[in-house]
Amino acid sequence: MRHIISLLVENEAGALSRISGLFSARGYNIESLTVAETEDPSLSRMTITTTGSDRIIEQITKQLHKLIDVVKLQDITEGNYIEREMMFVKVKAEGEPQRSEVKRLSDIFRARIIDVTDTTFCIELTGSGDKLDAYIKAMHENNIVEVVRSGSMGILRGERALTL
Amino acid sequence: MELSGSEIIIQFLKDEGVEYIFGYPGGAVLHIYDALEKQNDVMHILVRHEQGATHAADGFARATGKPGVCLVTSGPGATNAVTGIATAYMDSIPLVVLTGQVPSHAIGTDAFQEVDAVGVTRACVKHNFLVKDLNKLAETLKKAFYVATTGRPGPVVVDIPKDITAPHIKIPYEYPATVDMRSYNPTFRGHPRQIKRAVELLLSAKRPMVYTGGGVILDGAHEELRQLVRKLGYPMTQTLMGLGAYPGTDPLFIGMLGMHGTYEANMAMHECDVLLCIGARFDDRITGVTSKFCPYAQIIHVDIDPSSISKTVSADIPIVGPAKQVIGEMLKAIDKTDSEIDKPALDSWWKRIKSWQSQDSFAYEKKKDLIQPQEAVEELYRVTNGEAFITSDVGQHQMYAAQFYHFDEPRRWINSGGLGTMGFGLPAAMGVKLAFPERDVACITGEGSIQMCIQELSTCKQYDLPVKIINLNNRYLGMVRQWQEFFYEKRYSHVYMDSLPDFVKLSEAYGHVGIRVDKPGDLNDAMVEAFRLKDRTVFLDIITDQEANVYPMISNGKAHNEMDISPLQQARQAELKKKGELV
Numbered sequence: 001m002r003h004i005i006s007l008l009v010e011n012e013a014g015a016l017s018r019i020s021g022l023f024s025a026r027g028y029n030i031e032s033l034t035v036a037e038t039e040d041p042s043l044s045r046m047t048i049t050t051t052g053s054d055r056i057i058e059q060i061t062k063q064l065h066k067l068i069d070v071v072k073l074q075d076i077t078e079g080n081y082i083e084r085e086m087m088f089v090k091v092k093a094e095g096e097p098q099r100s101e102v103k104r105l106s107d108i109f110r111a112r113i114i115d116v117t118d119t120t121f122c123i124e125l126t127g128s129g130d131k132l133d134a135y136i137k138a139m140h141e142n143n144i145v146e147v148v149r150s151g152s153m154g155i156l157r158g159e160r161a162l163t164l
Numbered sequence: 165m166e167l168s169g170s171e172i173i174i175q176f177l178k179d180e181g182v183e184y185i186f187g188y189p190g191g192a193v194l195h196i197y198d199a200l201e202k203q204n205d206v207m208h209i210l211v212r213h214e215q216g217a218t219h220a221a222d223g224f225a226r227a228t229g230k231p232g233v234c235l236v237t238s239g240p241g242a243t244n245a246v247t248g249i250a251t252a253y254m255d256s257i258p259l260v261v262l263t264g265q266v267p268s269h270a271i272g273t274d275a276f277q278e279v280d281a282v283g284v285t286r287a288c289v290k291h292n293f294l295v296k297d298l299n300k301l302a303e304t305l306k307k308a309f310y311v312a313t314t315g316r317p318g319p320v321v322v323d324i325p326k327d328i329t330a331p332h333i334k335i336p337y338e339y340p341a342t343v344d345m346r347s348y349n350p351t352f353r354g355h356p357r358q359i360k361r362a363v364e365l366l367l368s369a370k371r372p373m374v375y376t377g378g379g380v381i382l383d384g385a386h387e388e389l390r391q392l393v394r395k396l397g398y399p400m401t402q403t404l405m406g407l408g409a410y411p412g413t414d415p416l417f418i419g420m421l422g423m424h425g426t427y428e429a430n431m432a433m434h435e436c437d438v439l440l441c442i443g444a445r446f447d448d449r450i451t452g453v454t455s456k457f458c459p460y461a462q463i464i465h466v467d468i469d470p471s472s473i474s475k476t477v478s479a480d481i482p483i484v485g486p487a488k489q490v491i492g493e494m495l496k497a498i499d500k501t502d503s504e505i506d507k508p509a510l511d512s513w514w515k516r517i518k519s520w521q522s523q524d525s526f527a528y529e530k531k532k533d534l535i536q537p538q539e540a541v542e543e544l545y546r547v548t549n550g551e552a553f554i555t556s557d558v559g560q561h562q563m564y565a566a567q568f569y570h571f572d573e574p575r576r577w578i579n580s581g582g583l584g585t586m587g588f589g590l591p592a593a594m595g596v597k598l599a600f601p602e603r604d605v606a607c608i609t610g611e612g613s614i615q616m617c618i619q620e621l622s623t624c625k626q627y628d629l630p631v632k633i634i635n636l637n638n639r640y641l642g643m644v645r646q647w648q649e650f651f652y653e654k655r656y657s658h659v660y661m662d663s664l665p666d667f668v669k670l671s672e673a674y675g676h677v678g679i680r681v682d683k684p685g686d687l688n689d690a691m692v693e694a695f696r697l698k699d700r701t702v703f704l705d706i707i708t709d710q711e712a713n714v715y716p717m718i719s720n721g722k723a724h725n726e727m728d729i730s731p732l733q734q735a736r737q738a739e740l741k742k743k744g745e746l747v
């Protein structure tokens with residue numbers, strides 16, 4: 001099963017390596033990991049997506065909790081949650097009909113073109129991982145120059161929240 | 165009070181009640197050593213290798229329950245300490261290791277003797293810190309001691325850049341008596357409802373078993389454990405790390421369990437219907453193959469570390485909490501409940517256990533001219549009245565020590581169980597002897613292991629640490645040879661120790677007494693003499709049977725009820741079967 005674990009972590013040098021080190025040392029999967037400072041500069045917020053059996057996920061959350069730098073964590077996939085990932089795609093767009101095709105496809109996916117040159121478009125797209133995958137699949141493979149994905153972030157619906 | 169960083173370190177250690185630090189100087193810690201030299205409260209023990217410092221501090225911590233403290237320099241000082249840090253980590257021993265670091269401005273430049281100590285030790289510490297601000301030094305040291313000693317204890321490294329310790333930069337110092345860490349809140353109480361459920365299950369058992377580990381000793385819960393086991397009258401077993409919490413000579417203790425545990429303890433584990441585990445972690449040397457582990461048992465697991473629970477073996481009733489508090493609550497709950505122990509079931513359970521005990525699975529055959537390693541340990545046990553502190557190294561001798569020295573008190577048996585670190589025994593014994601100068605301290609070792617930290621004989625001399633070294637010299641890396649004999653058709657690959665030093669001369673060269681024994685008949689005299697020489701470090705080089713093996717044994721992939729017994733026992737059983745005395 002795929003899980004999204006949200007963490008509040010002390011904003012210290014080394015915290016990230018402790019967490020990524022835990023995953024490599026114990027052989028856990030990391031699908032993606034995102035991290036940034038929060039509105040409280042002493043804390044970072046991290047989102048880890050991982051896969052594993054219930055038992056492994058239980059160990060992962062316990063082991064993460066044990067790390068001294070981890071202040072709080074939540075497996076948000078246990079609740080009702082919203083997940084988004086952001087992607088930039090740079091594609092070749094050299095004249096027609098290529099340029100129109102890319103534009104049409106982007107409209108269908110509600111992607112935005114954020115940079116244009118004579119030969120390329122840069123497109124921004126936000127959504128679930130599946131949606132991003134689908135966009136890439138729909139795009140001609142040899143058109144794609146570069147893909148940048150942010151990794152997932154998630155938040156619980158309703159009043160529940162991961163705060164101090 | 166205005167103090168420099170170095171002075172803050174020393175003053176803090178005094179305020180924290182630290183009596184001894186084990187260390188080795190170098191460029192990055194010169195300022196600290198200068199501050200050390202100007203005072204007399206904290207005694208520094210100069211070891212011969214930083215690994216020795218960590219093991220000595222570790223031995224001190226295991227024997228006393230107080231944190232062990234080390235001071236080493238940057239780079240090679242820090243990397244030499246890693247083995248000892250990892251050893252303490254695996255056995256949850258509270259250690260605070262101060263490592264010097266190159267000056268802050270030089271960090272990251274591949275400066276002379278620079279190593280990223282925080283990065284290198286990350287995987288084998290409970291936590292580590294890099295001090296970046298002199299104003300945070302005292303607070304960081306306090307956090308280090310707090311984290312090392314609370315919850316599930318463990319080693320903490322504090323990496324201190326040289327500029328932080330500069331003598332001319334002084335700041336106000338006040339001992340930080342308390343700490344506040346929002347990200348670290350160890351559990352102080354087990355869940356009352358879980359405890360009640362556990363007690364009901366325990367009392368409903370037909371074939372109960374109690375299995376305890378080092379956690380009971382770490383938490384000082386041995387008195388409570390004794391009360392609990394005696395109140396229930398249930399059979400109990402302890403791990404290698406747990407020996408001594410419950411008395412080794414008590415009839416309710418049916419021996420150590422696991423790979424080289426007793427036949428009866430392992431059989432009882434296999435057959436039990438309720439298992440109470442306290443402060444143990446279902447290590448693979450204990451469980452054998454987990455798919456066949458305790459097939460009939462409902463499991464209650466008490467541990468301070470939630471991540472230990474249901475890690476390898478799932479628990480039916482998990483209880484997160486300190487052993488002492490949880491057992492205390494269990495005792496109260498037993499007094500309160502109307503449920504009673506099923507006496508007839510317990511009686512017949514004990515009958516089965518007695519029949520397994522008649523196997524006498526540690527039995528060995530003495531030989532007239534050849535010392536059996538087991539008899540050397542038995543002799544040591546007799547000569548020291550079973551009251552010595554015993555440290556050990558790693559190998560066959562370690563298993564013989566655990567099997568044949570019966571520990572009636574906690575913190576007497578000091579060995580590297582989790583990491584299995586050869587070289588641990590001698591420096592650990594030094595730490596114990598420092599803490600208990602009036603007590604007998606012996607290190608049971610092998611000719612392989614002792615050579616891994618033998619340089620510490622010199623430290624024993626400098627600080628008058630008259631420990632006794634019981635070298636079970638089989639001229640083999642015996643435990644490895646045993647596996648090669650069993651599983652590699654006796655292809656003894658690189659386990660024969662040729663060109664061994666003359667240990668007697670070697671110990672004499674270090675200024676100690678060396679005695680060689682190679683006849684069973686001389687064992688007693690030699691041991692008596694070793695302990696009569698109260699003020700001398702004595703190296704007993706005991707030449708033992710080269711081919712002796714540790715039995716019984718659970719081989720890889722086997723279950724508790726599939727132990728291999730010794731050829732001697734197999735022969736005895738065949739004999740009994742022939743006579744019709746064994747069913």
Ligand SMILES: Cc1ncc(C[n+]2csc(CCOP(=O)(O)OP(=O)(O)O)c2C)c(N)n1
Nearest residue numbers: 559560561586610611612613640641642643
């Ligand atoms: C530092 C280290 N290296 C290697 C090992 C693997 N090992 C385990 S037991 C053993 C043999 C120990 O030989 P010795 O000290 O003579 O003890 P014996 O088994 O002969 O009693 C070895 C090499 C280890 N435990 N630790």
Ligand SMILES: [Mg+2]
Nearest residue numbers: 610611640642
């Ligand atoms: Mg040997």
